[in-house]
Amino acid sequence: MAELEPLDATFFAFRKRDRRFVLTLASGAYLGLALLLGAVYLAATWGAWGAIFTWYVDMLRAAASGGEPSMPPMGPLLALAPWMLLVAVAGYVLFAAYEAACLRWLLRGESGGGVFGLNLGADTWRVFACYWVWVGLFTGFVALVAGFYLGLRALAEIAGPLRIVLMLVAALAPLGLLALVIFAAVRLAPGAAMSVARGRFAFFSAWHATRGRFWALLGGFFILIVGYVVIASIISQVFQIPVRGELAPIMASILADGDADAALASLREAFMTPMFFALGAAYLAAAMILASVFRVALFGINARAVLTAASP
């Protein structure tokens, strides 16, 4: 078998290219539009949130004073549902536009068009269709697990002395099923990248592109995830130091006298300050930038897998 070219995919997205800041601008545009979408959602549902927040505070008060917690307000909650669905779909279309913009640049060197590369062109809809395939695959997997255990239960009724073998199979099956999920997810991970590279929906071609690359890709994804979790945890811990400092005396007073109203007032006094608003904004910005770097790195791994499969 011919030796495969080393993948070296983990940081492929950050390699030097002829133009700079294409991915940065696309990420900035995505974050800006995502925030705008969030703001539109909040504005559209503002009335419902007021009622839900009032119920939540009342419930906390009731829990602290040992009273009966009230039922959640069903009207405002139901009013949120259609907006949630709409925003979720819009959010995924936006993310598909972002992924398509990054992949076009990483795979074909194309940039621009729309808002810093984000547009509603054919590539975006191909990537969006890939998300639906993932949903379908996940649903199929859940059905497979349910069918497997139902079949096992039925077999156990007629297996007689072979039940012990069935038990062993049932015991090790979750591990096998997890391995199957990871294997399939890694092999199909570059589905969207494959579709952008070929200019047509080619999700399942990723299976051929990743042949012989499973371990390299899994290692790349693992390194990225570990790096992201470690850096995100450190950032979160650093930002939590002042929050903990303010929270500790309030928690101590809650434990000492259990006065929920006084505790709420103390929390408001402690955290509704310009310093904490600035801290929260800084944390949000750091978390969003880190998440963007992580997402771009993931797109890079998939793009690299497709490019190495295409190279002779």
Add this chain to the structure above:
Amino acid sequence: MANALNATFFAFRKREKGGVLLGATIAFVVVAVLMVGAFYALNAQAIGDYFTWATSLGANMETGKPGAPPPSMDMMMPPQSVMALGPMYLLFILFYYILLASYEAACLKWMIRGETGGVFGLSLGADTWRVYFGYWMWFFLLIAFYIVIAIVAFGLAGSFFAVAGGDPASNAAGGMALFIPVIVLALVLGLVYFAVRLAPASATSIARRKFAFFDAWAVTKGRFWALFGAFVLLFLMLIVLCIVLSIGMGAMIGINAASQVAESGQPQSAEGVFRMLSSPQVLVPIVAMYGTMLVASMVFYIALFGVNARAALAAIEDGKIQAVA
């Protein structure tokens, strides 16, 4: 055919410059002691508060009559200064592992590339961060292993209900009980196998001058038993030494304590016991033993680094990985 590994004592082979590993080790120990001292100095009040709180909580538990209400939440909660120790301890651990990574990188750089530099080899260069990130990889791989254990336990419980109908007296459940030790053994053997195959991850990253954690798998291909043997030998030597030292120290403390009891009678209080244990006749052997154990553990560390360095060098010789000059 691959070269013989002969890795166990590779770290102690004669090289063109002497004292490099010793210098790095002394620098590491000195900085580690300074870090521990700084931690205690910065948190002396909180550490004192912790002991006061723990003692009062213990005393409260002891004096509480059966059936009496438990101590209040206010008393159960540690003081604020103790609560603040948590993040400080995390910070200390974070810096300690950076120091350890710097030490490992210094030793590996010398054994693999023959390079020195920094403060007796210790530096905050790229190699240190490669080794440090490798520690995080180990941490998350261990979490992944725990997840595997949880999934197997979940599978066992699921099979008990799905196939044996939740009846512990059924034949299938009884037979299954026999498989559990086999499954546990398989998990432990799997852990050992992965640990040995990935052990030279830091050494591989140093050899390749880039983060190459999983390239250790290629490095150890066909070398599992040689590496496993070297690690077992080193662990056995450390364990035997610790046992011998503990027995020797126990005997010396016992003899000295007995002679003190013969001279001045049984101690009558906890302070008396503490005074007896802190007398030079007892304290000196304890300090000597812990000193010897510290030296032994540092020699053990270096020997481990040496095994991994040798594996990486052998992989370069065999063409399994490319060294970057």
